[in-house]
Amino acid sequence: xxxxxxxPPVTVGKPKSGLLRHVLVRLATAVGVLFAAATLAFLxxxxxGDPVKQLLPPDATAAQEATLRxxxxxxxxxxxxxxxxxxxxxxxxxxxxxxxxxPVGQVIADRVPATLELAAGxxxxxxxxxxxxxxxxxxxxGRAGDTGVMTAVLLGQSTPPFWVGILLVLLFSVRLKVLPxxxxxxxxxxxxxxxxxxxxxxxxxxxxxxSSLIDVLGSDHIRTAKAKGLGPAKVVLAHGLRNAxxxxxxxxxLEFGGLLGGAILTEQVFSWPGIGRLxxxxxxxxxFPLVQAAVLFFAxxxxxxxxxxxxxxxxxxxxxxxxx
Amino acid sequence: xxxxxxxxxxxxxxGGLALxxxxxxxxxxxxxxxxxxxxxxxxxxxxPTDPTTLDPHKQGDMASMNVLINIFDxxxxxxxxxxxxxxxxxxxxxxxxxxxxxxxxxxVRFHNGEEFDADAVKFSIERVLDPKTRSPIxxxxxxxxxxxxxxxxxxxxxxxxxxxxxxxxxxxxGVIVPPKYLADVGDAxxxxxxxxxxxxxxxxxxxxxxxxxxxxxxxxxxxxxADRLVFRALPNxxxxxxxxxxxxxxxxxxxxxxxxxxxxxxxxxxxxxHRGVRTAYLNLDTTSGPLRDRRVRQALNHAIDVPLLIKAVxxxxxxxxxxxxxxxxxxxxxxxxxxxxxxxxxxRLLAEAGHAHGLTTTLTASNDDAQVAEAISGxxxxxxxxxxxxxxxxxxxxxxLTSDNRHALxxxxxxxSTAWTLDGASMVQSNVRHDRRQSRWASKEADRLIxxxxxxxxxxxxxxxxxxxxxxIKREAPFVPLYQQDIILARTTRVRWTPVxxxxxxxxxxxVRA
Numbered sequence: 144x145x146x147x148x149x150x151p152p153v154t155v156g157k158p159k160s161g162l163l164r165h166v167l168v169r170l171a172t173a174v175g176v177l178f179a180a181a182t183l184a185f186l187x188x189x190x191x192g193d194p195v196k197q198l199l200p201p202d203a204t205a206a207q208e209a210t211l212r213x214x215x216x217x218x219x220x221x222x223x224x225x226x227x228x229x230x231x232x233x234x235x236x237x238x239x240x241x242x243x244x245x246p247v248g249q250v251i252a253d254r255v256p257a258t259l260e261l262a263a264g265x266x267x268x269x270x271x272x273x274x275x276x277x278x279x280x281x282x283x284x285g286r287a288g289d290t291g292v293m294t295a296v297l298l299g300q301s302t303p304p305f306w307v308g309i310l311l312v313l314l315f316s317v318r319l320k321v322l323p324x325x326x327x328x329x330x331x332x333x334x335x336x337x338x339x340x341x342x343x344x345x346x347x348x349x350x351x352x353x354s355s356l357i358d359v360l361g362s363d364h365i366r367t368a369k370a371k372g373l374g375p376a377k378v379v380l381a382h383g384l385r386n387a388x389x390x391x392x393x394x395x396x397l398e399f400g401g402l403l404g405g406a407i408l409t410e411q412v413f414s415w416p417g418i419g420r421l422x423x424x425x426x427x428x429x430x431f432p433l434v435q436a437a438v439l440f441f442a443x444x445x446x447x448x449x450x451x452x453x454x455x456x457x458x459x460x461x462x463x464x465x466x467x
Numbered sequence: 468x469x470x471x472x473x474x475x476x477x478x479x480x481x482g483g484l485a486l487x488x489x490x491x492x493x494x495x496x497x498x499x500x501x502x503x504x505x506x507x508x509x510x511x512x513x514x515p516t517d518p519t520t521l522d523p524h525k526q527g528d529m530a531s532m533n534v535l536i537n538i539f540d541x542x543x544x545x546x547x548x549x550x551x552x553x554x555x556x557x558x559x560x561x562x563x564x565x566x567x568x569x570x571x572x573x574x575v576r577f578h579n580g581e582e583f584d585a586d587a588v589k590f591s592i593e594r595v596l597d598p599k600t601r602s603p604i605x606x607x608x609x610x611x612x613x614x615x616x617x618x619x620x621x622x623x624x625x626x627x628x629x630x631x632x633x634x635x636x637x638x639x640x641g642v643i644v645p646p647k648y649l650a651d652v653g654d655a656x657x658x659x660x661x662x663x664x665x666x667x668x669x670x671x672x673x674x675x676x677x678x679x680x681x682x683x684x685x686x687x688x689x690x691x692x693a694d695r696l697v698f699r700a701l702p703n704x705x706x707x708x709x710x711x712x713x714x715x716x717x718x719x720x721x722x723x724x725x726x727x728x729x730x731x732x733x734x735x736x737x738x739x740x741h742r743g744v745r746t747a748y749l750n751l752d753t754t755s756g757p758l759r760d761r762r763v764r765q766a767l768n769h770a771i772d773v774p775l776l777i778k779a780v781x782x783x784x785x786x787x788x789x790x791x792x793x794x795x796x797x798x799x800x801x802x803x804x805x806x807x808x809x810x811x812x813x814x815r816l817l818a819e820a821g822h823a824h825g826l827t828t829t830l831t832a833s834n835d836d837a838q839v840a841e842a843i844s845g846x847x848x849x850x851x852x853x854x855x856x857x858x859x860x861x862x863x864x865x866x867x868l869t870s871d872n873r874h875a876l877x878x879x880x881x882x883x884s885t886a887w888t889l890d891g892a893s894m895v896q897s898n899v900r901h902d903r904r905q906s907r908w909a910s911k912e913a914d915r916l917i918x919x920x921x922x923x924x925x926x927x928x929x930x931x932x933x934x935x936x937x938x939x940i941k942r943e944a945p946f947v948p949l950y951q952q953d954i955i956l957a958r959t960t961r962v963r964w965t966p967v968x969x970x971x972x973x974x975x976x977x978x979v980r981a
Contacts, residue, residue: 196866200527201884202897203605203869205904214601242519243674244658253674309705316713324709325701327676414701414710416675424516427862 169453173446177439184438185228185431189221194241194429215241217431228435237439238432242425247436251418255440257327258417261409262402264337269344270395276345277352277391282379284357293350300346308339308412325414336413340406344398351394355387362386388459396452403448404441508694510962510979512972513707513716517674517700522658523642524595527603529885532638533720533972534698537680539663541641542569542588543633547976549795549889549968551634555583555643555664561924564628571619575687577645578668585621589613590646592623606635606888628922630929631797634888638971666691666975675700691975705729708957711736717962717979720972722955724782725838730957740784740953741966746793747839747883749830749947750898752907756878757828762820764944767879768806770813770850771843777950780842785950790937791894793951795968798891798920798933803941805948813850825851832856832881833864839949840881854879873907883952887969891933892921898946899936908945 195212212218216227231238237247273296280292299307315335316324326332359365360383368382407419418437425433518531523539526532544554556569575583592613595602609625610632616622623632635641648662661669666688667680678698684690699716701707704726707719712733730736749767757763777785789805792798817825830847832840837858844854857877859867867875868882882905886893898905900917916939919932940946954966964977 192862192866196869197862198527198603199869200603200605201865201869201905202893203603204608205871207605207608208869210598211601211603214598244520244522244525245655250674305703309709312706312709312713316715317709320713324713324715325706326699326715411703412706414675414699414703414706416673420675420702427860429862 166450166454169450173443173450176446177442180442181228181232181435181439182225184435185225188426188429188431188434189224191426192429193217194431197428198241237436240425240433241430242428242433243430247432250421250433251436251440254416254418254421257415258403258406258419260333261336261340261406261415261417262399264333265340265344265402265406266395266399268337268341269348269398272341273345273348274352277349278356278379278384280349280353281356281360281383281387282375289353293353296346296349299342300350302342303408304339304343305408305412307342308335308409311335311339312412325412327414327416332413336406336409336415339412340402340409344402347398348391348395352387352391355390356383359383359386385459389456392455392459393452396448396455400445400448403444508979508981509697510693510695510718510974510977511697511699511716512974513699513701513710513719514972515700515702515704515707515721517678517698520658521661521669521672522654523639523644523661523663524591524600524602524604525658527605527639529887529970530700534678535642535661535663536638536665536971536973537667537696537975538661538665538669539642539644540575540665541638542571542636542643543641544637544973545889545967545969547965547967551637551889554637554641555588556633556636559633561628561630562622564924565625567623567625567629567632568616569621569623569633571621572687573619575664576685577648577662577664578683579645579648579662581645581647581662583643583645583664584618585615587643587646588621589615590649591643592640594644594649595640604639607640628924630921630923630926631888631890631892634797634890638887638969667696670695686975688975692978693974694979696974711957711959714959717959718964718977719957720954720966722957724780724784724953724955727784727955727957728782735960737958737960739956739958741956742786742795742968743885743952743954743970744793744795744887744889744968745883745885745952745970746788746791746894747836747881747949747952748788748791749843749949750876750880750882750905750907751945751947752874752878753943753945754907754909755874757820757822757826758878760820761943762816763822763826764947765806766813766816766820766850767847767852768944768947769809769816770852771846771947771949772808773805773949774808776839776842776846780838781950781952784953784955786953788948788951790940791946791948792891792933792937793886793894795951796886796889796891796894797926798930798937800930800934800937803934803937806941810850813852817851822851825853827853827855828879829877830854830856830879830881831864831867831876832858833861834858835861836881836883843881869904871904873905881949885970887971889969895936896921908943910939910943910945913939913943913945 195208199208199211239245240247240250243250276292276296280289283289312324312335315322322334323332365378365382368378404419406417407423410417410420418440422437425437514530514533516530518526518534519528520526520531523535540555542554542556544552546552555572557572559567559569562568571585571588577583592610594600595604595607596610609627609629610623611626612624614622645662649657666683666686668683670679670681672678680696682691682694701710704722708726708730710716711719727738730738751758751764753759773787777783786794787805790803830840830844840856844856847854884894895917897903899908900906900914901909913936916932916936920929923929954970961980962977967973
């Protein structure tokens with residue numbers, strides 16, 4: 144999920160038409176990526192096993208299995224199943240879940256609000272903590288404050304989220320009884336899962352921001368700014384942070400993409416009704432249509448986030464605008 | 468000597484045990500309650516997963532059945548002592564080899580006011596059998612049709628004599644649905660707003676959040692003990708226990724002994740174990756390799772110290788099963804005793820079979836049973852049997868279990884069956900007779916005994932066949948019977964409830980203190 148590379152700065156022609164063309168090219172690429180992801184999901188999930196074996200109890204007879212397989216259309220040749228799948232995809236019909244007997248689009252759509260809420264909550268929390276922490280550490284490079292902050296975030300990065308989650312539950316739900324241990328619906332339900340999920344992202348963002356900022360703070364324009372007599376806060380925030388933000392924004396985007404689909408452990412611990420948990424269950428049931436739809440959702444989420452990150456460069460970096 | 472896996476198990480558990488220590492049990496008593504407390508006649512039950520669907524004929528798993536048994540009634544039922552009892556059917560009899568007659572309760576209405584009668588029974592059973600329903604329910608495989616005799620009598624016709632048909636109608640295939648409502652709203656809407664005759668009426672369901680039911684005051688057994696019943700899916704046992712401790716749920720079911728142990732000593736939380744019928748055993752491939760020799764199979768039975776396994780790995784929450792049939796099911800014979808556990812006898816038998824220096828083999832198990840499999844491997848090692856544990860994800864394991872290749876799970880695999888019909892036939896239907904899918908044992912005598920218990924109309928004949936079969940299993944050792952697992956519950960003190968031995972969560976008898 145996090146293997147996507149940092150995107151190069153965008154080079155665009157005339158500001159409006161260039162941007163539009165760029166967006167259109169990216170959208171066309173996105174369709175290609177989604178098609179490839181759908182095809183891979185279709186093939187891989189079929190390599191993983193037989194849903195009929197999961198749906199029927201072990202004492203079912205071979206004849207009963209054959210009947211159900213035929214009813215589900217799984218006795219058709221692979222190429223015919225693939226054709227049906229693509230035809231459905233073109234009509235935005237991803238089929239019915241084999242387990243839930245509901246359209247998979249509906250099953251996924253039911254989970255989207257919870258998934259977005261958790262990912263957004265965790266991201267906001269990560270930014271609120273990681274950005275000041277990264278700036279603080281960069282401006283005190285090599286000193287006790289830097290070491291303290293970096294040790295703390297490294298600890299967060301190396302701690303498994305399910306363990307953090309259970310500790311938080313034991314403290315705030317079981318012992319202090321101030322926050323619910325699990326469930327979904329109110330702001331109080333969001334707090335512990337969002338904190339748990341943000342621990343890793345805080346570390347990633349803070350560490351990257353620190354190192355980018357340290358690079359930038361050593362450059363000529365910062366020396367010039369200092370020589371102009373600007374205060375340290377203005378130097379760091381107005382001249383340093385903006386230049387250090389490009390790689391950080393990329394990583395924030397990728398982190399958000401990861402948070403959308405990678406919150407499986409957190410969702411399990413807090414019984415959060417998100418897409419990650421749904422996908423794990425769908426895989427264990429070999430629920431082909433649901434797994435395919437979930438993969439498409441994750442692929443779409445990444446593609447959209449990447450596109451937004453890409454477009455944000457032109458806003459953040461004057462050089463990109465100048466090239467435009 | 469302690470098996471090697473024991474110390475590893477302890478180490479694995481440390482992480483789990485550390486947490487209650489931090490939470491300081493004594494600090495829990497008398498605390499205020501978190502949001503969502505019951506306290507008003509609401510019973511909140513946690514189980515690991517939600518129902519897959521609320522259409523009772525399109526599901527075949529216990530998590531779904533646990534919810535649906537509260538909304539719907541079945542033709543027969545199991546009482547708390549495990550006896551087959553009347554529900555929507557008041558009595559039943561075998562009219563001929565292929566006909567079972569059921570007399571039905573009159574004056575029963577579905578939650579929408581629709582009347583329950585013989586037409587509803589015919590419609591329901593035939594709906595399970597209809598290929599269009601795509602039902603995963605397989606127990607009614609011998610049923611061909613249902614004939615309405617009069618308004619409150621039906622005849623169920625079968626291809627063969629099915630002596631345990633009434634028991635099979637106590638869950639899954641025995642659920643009765645309202646024909647008119649289904650015709651009016653269709654299958655999809657029915658699954659969204661199910662209507663039954665059961666002790667609770669459906670209110671709402673949001674998957675992975677909660678499912679709410681309210682008491683059916685007009686149920687033929689009277690009003691249930693709880694005014695409202697809420698099911699929540701809490702997949703992680705630690706989270707479920709935390710929810711119990713923070714008063715977000717009243718009853719946690721589906722607990723493993725390890726998870727339950729973490730709760731012992733907490734005030735306000737009670738742990739209960741009740742005898743269950745989920746039965747674990749090793750299936751041995753008697754058709755190839757060293758396991759063709761009966762002495763080797765007997766050696767395995769002597770080597771695996773089942774009482775020690777139960778004590779060390781399952782925290783004592785299971786009972787030894789002597790010969791495949793668990794206590795409490797029809798056919799169990801207490802006179803058949805388990806193997807005497809003796810490493811020395813095991814070594815002697817191995818030596819007699821030409822394996823004086825032991826032998827090497829593979830024990831396949833599902834990831835879910837990893838601890839038990841590793842402990843068994845440790846126990847076998849003491850007798851010189853080096854069994855490498857091969858763990859598979861549960862999906863792959865069950866796919867191989869039911870594959871046409873009977874050797875797909877290797878020479879020895881750890882399996883478990885829940886004989887929810889409470890009849891021995893369910894425990895041995897797939898794995899004994901030589902032509903059944905999971906059988907790796909060719910014994911004419913065993914085949915004859917299976918035919919006798921499956922087809923006989925006389926209960927005494929069936930019992931004789933079961934007794935002889937258990938003795939034969941003990942003698943020939945085609946399996947290593949292990950244990951039947953307890954049903955473990957954790958509950959707050961405001962709830963009183965005794966589970967049914969078949970493991971379902973029928974909550975009408977639960978009492979809730981407001």
